[in-house]
Amino acid sequence: MHPEPSRSSEAVEYIHESWPADPRLGSEIRHAVHDWLGTLALGEDQVADVVLAVDEAVENVIKHAYSADRLGSAELVLWTEPGTLCIEVIDYGEWQAPSGERAGLGIPMMERLVESVMIHYDGRGTRVLLRYPLPTSDLDTGSGAVAVAEIREPSQAEAPPAR
Numbered sequence: 001m002h003p004e005p006s007r008s009s010e011a012v013e014y015i016h017e018s019w020p021a022d023p024r025l026g027s028e029i030r031h032a033v034h035d036w037l038g039t040l041a042l043g044e045d046q047v048a049d050v051v052l053a054v055d056e057a058v059e060n061v062i063k064h065a066y067s068a069d070r071l072g073s074a075e076l077v078l079w080t081e082p083g084t085l086c087i088e089v090i091d092y093g094e095w096q097a098p099s100g101e102r103a104g105l106g107i108p109m110m111e112r113l114v115e116s117v118m119i120h121y122d123g124r125g126t127r128v129l130l131r132y133p134l135p136t137s138d139l140d141t142g143s144g145a146v147a148v149a150e151i152r153e154p155s156q157a158e159a160p161p162a163r
Contacts, residue, residue, distance in 0.1 A: 014077075014078070014079045015036055015077070015078040015079070016075070016076070016077045017076050018073050018076075019073060019076075020071065020073055020074075021061050021062045021071070021072045021074045021091065026062070029054075029076070030054075033050070033055075033078075034047060036078055037051065037085075040080070040085065040134060042134070042135075046132075049114065049132075050085065050087070050114065050132050052109075052113055053109075053117075053130050053132075054130065056106045057089035057110065057130065058074050058089055059106070060089075060128075061089060061091040061093070061126075062074065064093070065091035065093025065125065065126060066091070067094075070093070072091060072092055072093050073092065074089065075088075075089070075091070076089055076090075077090065080134065082136075083134055084115075084131055084132065084133060084134055085133075085134050086129065087132075088127055088128065088129050088130075089127070090126070090127050091125045092124060092125035093125055093126070095126055107119070114132045116129075116131045118131075
């Protein structure tokens, strides 16, 4: 049984859930993600984009992370940061490089649907981090302008010494 999303005015700030890496559960996972996103201030098109990106990452886990003789899981971690929704899809299988004629179509699709896609794999498994912008009404200064922090590179005098 999977937790029901909060229906209060408070947005979900952190969710961690795990499913068996079973292709029959794809629909259940998509519905759970859709429900969780319903607690955020996103339009249906935005929700559909995020659900599709997550679905692609989960499908990669189901199809590629585990061999036929090794069962595994697909974990989803969702959290919010100021102005950003973060979703991490995690497996504990083995990285398999894309091959064949249709290799590599899923990652470019995810990159078109969300703000950023970061992938890390090692001997412990694969982690796919998807980031999606959230409405920033809480940053609004009241004049129609949005407060933005300046990010800059440190000057030579501020830079740490090279090792």
